[in-house]
Amino acid sequence: MAGLAQDAGVVLRLDGITKRFGALTANGDVSLDLKRGEILALLGENGAGKTTLMNILFGHYVADEGRVMVSPDGTGLSELEPGSPHAALQAGIGMVHQHFTLAENLSALDNILLGTERLAALSSSRAPARRKLEELMARSGLTVSLDARISQLSVGEKQRVEILKALYRDARVLVLDEPTAVLTPQESDTLFATLKKLADDGLGIIFISHKLAEVLASSHRVAVLRGGRKVADLPTAECDRRKLAELMVGHAIVETMRSPGSPGAPLFVLNKASAGHGRDALRDVDLTLRSGEILGIAGVSGNGQTTLARVISGLEPLTHGSMTLEGKAIGQASARAMIDNGLARIPEDRHHDGIVGAMSVSENLAIESIRKPENQRLGLLRFSAMRERARNLIKAYDIRCQSEDSPARLLSGGNIQKIVLARTLETVPKVVLAAQPSRGLDVGATSDVHKRLLAARDRGAGVILISEDLDELMRLSDRIAVIHRGHLSEADPSDTLDRGSLGLRMAGHNAEDAA
Amino acid sequence: MIRFEPRGPSSVSRMLGVSIAAAVAALLLAAIPMAFAGLSVFEGYSLMVKGAFGSLFAFTEMLTRATPLILTGLAVAVAFRAKLWNIGAEGQLYAGALAAVAVGTGVISAPPYVLIPIVIVAGALAGGLVMLGPTLLKTRLGVDEVVTTLLLNFIILLFVQMMLEGPMKDPMGMGWPQSEPILDAAALPKLMDRMRIHWGLVIALVASLGVYFLLKRTVWGFEIRAVGENAAAARHAGIPVTATFIRVGLLSGALAGLAGVGEVAGLKGYLTADLSPGFGYSGIVVAMLAGLSPAGVVLAALFIASIFVGADSMSRATGVSNYLADLIVAMALLCVLVSGLFLRFKIRFVGSQTNQEAAE
Structure with a gap:
């Protein structure tokens, strides 16, 4: 198994990964190689299965089929124990989640040490750890104040702590889930410059994204997921914006262009x-x-x-x-x-203010007008009318859901936004x-x-x-x-x-x- | 090694299965102290089953005990559905009982078909008003209702004791702190001759149907569910969140008040300060065991009532303390809380695998 010519430099291999959630196939037979020193962009729309795939890699989920192979020492590939984040960490896989996993009330240093050192050894291991981190920071350009509390750091700095945490554990593969979602444009540029430097030092990097510009600017290779399947895997140099967008969406895209408006009173x-x-x-x-x-x-x-x-x-x-x-x-x-x-209001935080996740799509479509005669008579809900209208809106606004009765929280962010748009805009x-x-x-x-x-x-x-x-x-x-x-x-x-x-x-x- | 995997939405059958498993687990755990008490587990439980189901009398006793539990269970379930944490069903039960006694012992004389509804409404109203205070404090000032409702229990019980020692004391009561007896015209009729089972059970069953219908079919129920699941989104969508809390508070208190009415006007006939052996608190267990569903409340109340009645009977036969019942009920609550984990996660036991690749 080890030592085959095409394996040279491969630090991570996903082999035929399939994961189903009920009727939904989140990942279907996805295979992927990552080489040493390579930055691979994993591109796909919301719900394309990017995060699921990375969660399988990191052991949060167990794949129904397929396996994850890693090369912990840079020689041969061996299978990673499925479903064990601990094993993934041991094998040198570091993950930076979209939502950071830091303890806000502890210092950056303690956050990095937490989970790597035994609790009893925490105090004695601080000094050597600090030396190692300072060296890491100097080499990678990831500077943070190690003694600052996490709660005092900016979002960009917190992300740097997360990356340092992975590097401190001698990660050979670094996975970043939508790393720029929370960053300003300037912070994003700094991040990618750092990633480039880390890759040059031999780290294999996967970053998940749906932003075409950053994928084109910062990756060596792009893998595109659509509907849980890998639809393309090609060098970034051979891509352009339009090609990637079409691969991602599955059809040609027309960018919205504004015609001059005719403002009134x-x-x-x-x-x-x-x-x-x-x-x-x-x-x-x-x-x-x-x-x-x-x-x-x-x-x-x-x-x-x-x-x-x-x-x-x-x-x-x-x-x-x-x-x-x-x-x-x-x-x-x-x-x-x-x-x-x-007034139609589309809230900033659509999960928190836009929908009641436990209620059905049809109930969420009716929620703003629940007391209107079309939804109730004498205080009793008119279910069939609500469902009927929900079915129409689902069609008109292309809301992707199993049915009008499925809980809204199961929908992707884009489809949740469509629920909000549908119920607010249909009132003209x-x-x-x-x-x-x-x-x-x-x-x-x-x-x-x-x-x-x-x-x-x-x-x-x-x-x-x-x-x-x-x-x-x-x-x-x-x-x-x-x-x-x-x-x-x-x-x-x-x-x-x-x-x-x-x-x-x-x-x-x-x-x-x-x- | 144990591994947790998140599950999709819970089906009704899985929720039912988890509740039953929690009940069974509670019974199994309680077998340990039972064995320490020198009782064979099989004998103990068969005595308990006999005590709750062994005869018509036992069965009606169990139903009589379930009656207030259904109502307090509903009171808690409906409030918890809106995330209004009413821990005060015990106090609201006493308030309902006190109101029933206040109007049902001779102040008003009327035929039963007038007086009984008056007693019922008075009890429900009193329970509702008691819950109104904490609800308003929560919506106006953000005061934590867990604290206010819990502490109100003690205040109300002390108030009841004061009334029973003072203005409402029965002059014919031989000095005992108890109220005057409920008039015959104000008493809930018995359902069967020579049994204690009374019309309170019918009220409780109708109430559970009513709450089911309210939550499932009405605008108010829609608003209660929306506020409970995501108050921020409900407010953003123009749902009157404060009004919904007040409605839920009144309804929850009223249901607990009805439990007090049933106990005093259907069963005991007069009010004492030990009317309830903690029905309000057991209502929390009932509601949690029922997964906050109104239909489930009836089943859970029957289960908890059989434990209480069965344990009493077992205790009389063997001399083992009937505190065992409290133990089982407490275990059931703990098991149900733990079982929430099983609803949200799939749990797999995985043996440590030898790395086959390495062996090659």
């Missing part, structure tokens, strides 16, 4: 509005949304966007100022009043608030969201688009305003803006400085 106005307190407060915000336009709100996360969205959603009262819709003041705001006034709202509507979504789902928002605009609705993705804002918005420390700038037509000037305003410089 002012529709929704915030006048000297203040709300919330602390860092994310909203201060003296003036905002005018006209019908038939998309107004983009740009800003670095945590500058008041969340409060702005909560105010417009009816979840947070204004402490000062006023809010008017079609000239009429909206006084004591509540989510109910906002819905009844014709006057105003649409979309907070980070494509965050965490793949290419297909994102383009779907964009199409829906543009369609709402084209039929005369006003859309407020809060996003941290400048490309998205530039592509969709007619005008863009920037929020910084709770203050909202004037909205300027997006054709007159570029990334550079927006970036400066997001950092707090005003329009004159930027110009």
Whole structure:
């Protein structure tokens, strides 16, 4: 088994991995090789089986068929004990999860040592560990303050701690699940520079992604998963954006292009509005949304966007100022009043605020209008009517689910977002608030969201688009305003803006400085 | 080696299976102290089965004991479904009983078809109002209802004792701290001659059907489920979260209050401070064992009632303390809590494998 010519340099091999969850085949006969010093991008849409595959590799799941082979010492391949994260760690596989697995109240050093050293030896092993880590940091460029508490570190630094943790355990294979999902563009660039250096030192790296740009820029080889199967495995040099997108989605993609809008009268106005307190407060915000336009709100996360969205959603009262819709003041705001006034709200955190995961797709589609006559009579639910409408919406919005009765939590992020879109947009709202509507979504789902928002605009609705993705804002918005420390700038037509000037305003410089 | 793998959604049959397994496990665990008490396990359990099912009398006694347990179980189940942690069914039961005695011992005289509904409504109302306080404190000020409902139990019990020693003391009671007897016209009729089983059981069964229907079929039930599963999303979707909590609180308290009505107007005939041997607390076990489902509550209440009645009977026959029943009930709760793990995870036992590749 060992020593065959084609095995040379292979540090990890997945051989015919199949994993089923009930009727769903999450992975079907996936085989994959990773060589020493190679950066392999595992590309696929949400629900394509990327994370499942990596969880099998790391022993969180056991494959129904197939096996994982590793080369712990760089010579021959041997089979990894299935279902044992411990064995995976022993064999030199390190994993950086999308959601970090760090103890917030401990120092970076202790987090790295935790689980590697015996508890009794923790205090005595600190000094040598520190030396080893300092050497690692110097070699890889992954610098963190080892004595800082995790809770004081930024997201990017926490990720560096996770990577250091893997390296400290002498990982020969490093797996990163959507590593850039939580990073700013600058932090992402730094991360990939580091990964490149680590690969040059001989580490095999797999990173999971659905972002084409970073895959093209930073990987040596791309494996594309679709519907649980590997549909392509080729050198990155032979790929381009379009080819990868089509492999990932399975059909040709048309990028959404905005045609110039035809804005009408002012529709929704915030006048000297203040709300919330602390860092994310909203201060003296003036905002005018006209019908038939998309107004983009740009800003670095945590500058008041969340409060702005909560105010417009009816979840947070204004402490000062006023809010008017079609000239009429909206006084004591509540989510109910906002819905009844014709505001569609797409929440920032769709899992937390968008759906009730334990309830069915059809119940989640009806939840905002549960007291409307179409869903109830004399307080009794009209199940067949609810189901019927759910089936129609599932078709119209292409929501992928087993049936209208399956629990919403079983759906992928993109399909959950489609539930939210379907139930809010089918009421033909006057105003649409979309907070980070494509965050965490793949290419297909994102383009779907964009199409829906543009369609709402084209039929005369006003859309407020809060996003941290400048490309998205530039592509969709007619005008863009920037929020910084709770203050909202004037909205300027997006054709007159570029990334550079927006970036400066997001950092707090005003329009004159930027110009 | 033990390995945990997450499961998909739980089916009804699996949930039922887990509850039954928890009950069986509790019985097996309780066999250990039973054996220490010098009783053969088989003999002990056969005595218990006989004590709960061995005769018509035993069976009706078991049903009589199950009656308040169904109602407190429902009270807890409906509240827990909304994630309103009502630990105060015991106090609400006493409040219901106190109200029943207040209107049913001669203050109002009316024929049974008027007076019985008045007694029932008064008891339900009193239980509901007791739960309203903690619910409002939770929704207005964010006060933890676990603490308030639990502590209210003691306050209410002391209040009942004060009333029984003072204004509501029966002048004919030979000095015992007990209320005046319920009028015949206010008493829940017996279901069978010469048995203690009474109409409270019918009320309890109707209540469980009602709660089932409410949760499954109505807008209010939809809102209760939504708030319980994800309050943030419910609020975002315009569901009146505060109103839902208040409705659930009132309903939960009312159901526990009804348990008190049944005990005092159906069974005992007068109120004493030892009316309930912890029916409110056992209701938590019943609700958890039932997986918070209203139909399951009836089954779980029957199980817990058979344990209590059976253990009493076994204790009389053998001299082994009937505290064994409390032990089994407590074990059942622990087993049910542990069994949550089995619902969410598939558990595999894996022998350590020899690495065949290495052997080659």
